[in-house]
Each structure stands twice: as C-alpha cells, then as structure tokens.
Amino acid sequence: MTLDEQVALLMQGTEYGDEQLKQTMARELRERLAEAATAGRPLRAYCGYDPTSKDLHLGHTISMRKLRQFQDLGHEVTFLIGSYTALVGDPSDKNKARPILTQEQVADNARTYAEQAFRILDPQRTRVRYNGEWLSELSLLDLIRLGQNFTVQQFLVRENFAKRMEAGEPIFLHETFYALMQGYDAVAMQTDVQVGGSDQLFNIIVAGRKLQEALGQRPLVGIIHGILPGTDGVKRMSKSTGNVIPINTTPEDMYGKVMSIPDFAMPIFFRLVTRFTPAEIEAFERGLADGSRHPRDVKMALAREIVAIYHGEATVAAAEAHFQAVFQKHALPDEMETLTVDGAPALAEFLAQHKLAASKSEARRLMEQGGVKVAGQPVTDVTARLEFAGEAVVQVGKRKFVKVVRGQS
Numbered sequence: 591m592t593l594d595e596q597v598a599l600l601m602q603g604t605e606y607g608d609e610q611l612k613q614t615m616a617r618e619l620r621e622r623l624a625e626a627a628t629a630g631r632p633l634r635a636y637c638g639y640d641p642t643s644k645d646l647h648l649g650h651t652i653s654m655r656k657l658r659q660f661q662d663l664g665h666e667v668t669f670l671i672g673s674y675t676a677l678v679g680d681p682s683d684k685n686k687a688r689p690i691l692t693q694e695q696v697a698d699n700a701r702t703y704a705e706q707a708f709r710i711l712d713p714q715r716t717r718v719r720y721n722g723e724w725l726s727e728l729s730l731l732d733l734i735r736l737g738q739n740f741t742v743q744q745f746l747v748r749e750n751f752a753k754r755m756e757a758g759e760p761i762f763l764h765e766t767f768y769a770l771m772q773g774y775d776a777v778a779m780q781t782d783v784q785v786g787g788s789d790q791l792f793n794i795i796v797a798g799r800k801l802q803e804a805l806g807q808r809p810l811v812g813i814i815h816g817i818l819p820g821t822d823g824v825k826r827m828s829k830s831t832g833n834v835i836p837i838n839t840t841p842e843d844m845y846g847k848v849m850s851i852p853d854f855a856m857p858i859f860f861r862l863v864t865r866f867t868p869a870e871i872e873a874f875e876r877g878l879a880d881g882s883r884h885p886r887d888v889k890m891a892l893a894r895e896i897v898a899i900y901h902g903e904a905t906v907a908a909a910e911a912h913f914q915a916v917f918q919k920h921a922l923p924d925e926m927e928t929l930t931v932d933g934a935p936a937l938a939e940f941l942a943q944h945k946l947a948a949s950k951s952e953a954r955r956l957m958e959q960g961g962v963k964v965a966g967q968p969v970t971d972v973t974a975r976l977e978f979a980g981e982a983v984v985q986v987g988k989r990k991f992v993k994v995v996r997g998q999s
Contacts, residue, residue, distance in 0.1 A: 736774060794814065
C-alpha cells in the first residue's frame with residue numbers, strides 16, 4: 591500500500607466528533623507511518639480490554655480488526671488486558687457507577703479473552719500484557735503526581751458525568767481514577783498509537799496524550815472508531831439489551847443474526863467489522879444507492895464475510911444453506927434439542943424454564959406479539975398451556991427451535 595492508502599485504511603470508520611481533531615490525528619498518523627518506514631522501526635499500537643464478562647461480541651472486535659490492520663502493515667501490536675482498570679470499571683458509557691469486581695472475578699473472565707481475540711489477531715505477532723504489571727506498582731504519591739495534570743472540571747464536563755450530575759446520580763471519586771490509569775498504560779508501554787471506541791475519546795485523547803507529554807514522551811495518535819449498533823440497528827450492541835452477535839456462537843446462528851440487522855445499518859457493519867477495503871465498501875454502497883445491488887444480496891455478502899472471519903471459509907456454505915432452508919423456505923432445522931414434557935405446563939413458564947425466553951414476562955410478551963409457535967401455529971394467549979399430541983416443535987422468534995415429546999421429564 592502507498593502511504594495514503596495506509597492512512598485511509600487505518601482511519602476508516604473513525605469518529606472524533608470534531609473534524610479538525612480527525613484531521614490532526616490523520617496528519618500525525620501519516621507522519622508516524624512515514625518515520626517508521628524511514629527508520630525501519632514498527633509503530634507500537636495497542637488497545638485495552640477490561641475483562642468485565644467472559645464472552646466477547648462483535649462490538650468488541652472493532653478495535654481488534656483495527657489492530658489486525660496494523661499487524662498486516664508490519665507494526666507491533668499489544669493486546670492489553672485491563673486486570674487493574676477492570677477493578678475500577680470504566681464510567682465512560684455508563685449512567686451510574688459500575689459494580690466493583692473482585693480480583694478473582696477479573697482473573698476468571700480474562701482467561702478467555704486472548705483466546706477469543708486470536709480469531710482476529712495473529713497470535714504469533716501479538717503481545718498479551720496485563721496492566722496490573724505497572725499499575726500495581728504505583729504508590730499514593732505517584733497517583734497524586736498523575737492527578738496534578740488534570741482539573742476536576744475536566745472530568746465533570748464529560749457528557750456522562752454531566753448527565754449524572756443533572757439527574758442527581760452520584761459520581762464516586764474512584765471513577766475519576768480510571769482515566770488516569772488508562773492514560774498511564776500508554777506511558778508504561780511508550781505507545782505510538784492507541785485504538786478505542788468513541789466512548790474512550792477522553793481517556794485516549796485527553797488523558798493518554800497529556801500524561802505522555804507531561805512525562806516526556808511524544809503524545810500518541812488516537813484511532814477512535816465508531817460504536818457498533820446491535821441487531822436492532824439502533825442501540826449500542828450490548829449483552830444487557832440482548833441485541834448482540836456473540837463470537838462464541840455457531841456459524842448458523844451468526845449468519846442468521848447478521849441477516850436480521852436492518853438494511854440501513856449495513857454500511858456501519860461493513861466499515862467496522864469486516865476485512866473489506868474502503869474501495870470495496872464504497873462499491874457496495876454505490877450499488878445499494880443506484881439499485882444495481884439488491885439489499886438482500888449485499889447483506890448475504892456481509893453475513894458470509896463475518897462468518898468466514900470467525901469460523902473459516904469452509905463453514906460459510908452450510909451456514910447460508912441453513913438460513914435459506916429455515917428462514918427463506920420456512921423449513922425446520924435438521925437438528926433440534928429434544929425436551930421431554932410431562933403433562934401440560936404453562937407455555938410461558940416452559941419457555942422461561944428452558945431459556946427460550948429470558949423470563950416469564952418476556953415469554954408472555956413474545957406470545958402476545960405472535961412470536962411463539964407450537965406445531966407451526968402461533969400461540970397468542972399468554973395463559974395457554976403446552977398441549978400437543980405425541981411430539982411437536984416449539985418455535986420462539988426466528989431462530990429458536992426445540993422438539994417436545996411426551997413422557998416422564
């Protein structure tokens with residue numbers, strides 16, 4: 591790639607909320623890339639991940655995809671596990687304080703992170719580090735000296751803190767430590783480039799760059815990417831809202847979930863979570879705009895790409911065939927879990943008990959909306975019982991199927 595092509599690729603999907611800041615970061619990135627090529631020294635790029643849960647979803651992978659781009663261009667990448675920042679909890683996108691995790695919980699969650707990340711990153715070219723290596727060594731005096739570089743007002747004008755102040759929600763002192771800790775990560779690793787979502791703008795552009803400069807280092811380049819919406823196409827992808835596409839799921843489920851996103855959300859998925867180049871993405875968008883490409887065909891190309899990334903090219907054809915059989919031709923899946931049912935339990939209770947719905951109230955809502963079928967027939971009466979002869983298929987939504995048979999459960 592030419593230098594211009596490298597900058598275009600690495601800045602693809604970035605969002606700074608300020609065009610001048612974006613241009614500044616693009617210019618500094620170009621300078622760093624040119625200097626690295628001349629000196630023969632790779633840039634040091636990293637992103638940090640707080641292990642607050644065990645499973646990663648597609649939204650987490652945006653920064654990993656960006657790190658992989660740096661790897662493919664020959665640069666040094668660190669996958670930083672926030673073993674200490676996770677103890678505080680990042681307040682950046684929260685309207686209340688996060689629950690404080692124990693060290694045992696953090697360690698347990700962290701065990702799976704690198705393994706999942708290596709579905710995108712090259713394990714042979716990735717350094718895995720834990721920020722407890724240096725944060726655990728900081729003294730109270732060190733923390734005071736780091737804090738001298740910031741004012742309380744800088745923290746309170748942040749959008750999430752300002753909203754909490756207005757709503758009367760408490761802001762705990764330890765939450766202000768997070769930006770200092772993340773900023774010090776950049777110092778400890780002498781970082782050239784830090785990757786993160788737009789919710790990390792303050793932590794990266796303000797805290798990271800300011801601490802590096804205060805401690806005699808050249809301020810890093812912040813690659814700030816957009817936030818991926820969930821399968822609803824609107825709300826941020828989040829486990830708490832149930833609109834996620836997990837990494838640890840089957841190819842068939844992943845393909846189906848990608849196909850469920852609204853058409854208007856396709857461009858941001860292409861830009862943030864695929865391997866397509868800016869020119870290829872522009873061709874997809876141009877085809878959608880002028881009508882030469884059908885939205886369904888473009889979305890299938892998106893689904894094939896995402897499944898191939900996480901499960902390999904060999905799984906794509908079967909996942910697509912499964913989707914076409916189940917959803918386009920309305921056939922039943924070849925394999926389903928079989929549950930033995932004794933009597934005629936309340937259908938809503940049955941769905942909640944077997945994790946086909948998150949709760950009984952959620953089950954009742956799905957039934958009212960026509961989202962539950964027994965033996966192919968919608969069941970909208972929330973008081974209905976699971977009555978069938980011999981065996982039947984219970985379907986919840988578009989992707990959940992179980993076979994029920996009579997007998998002693």
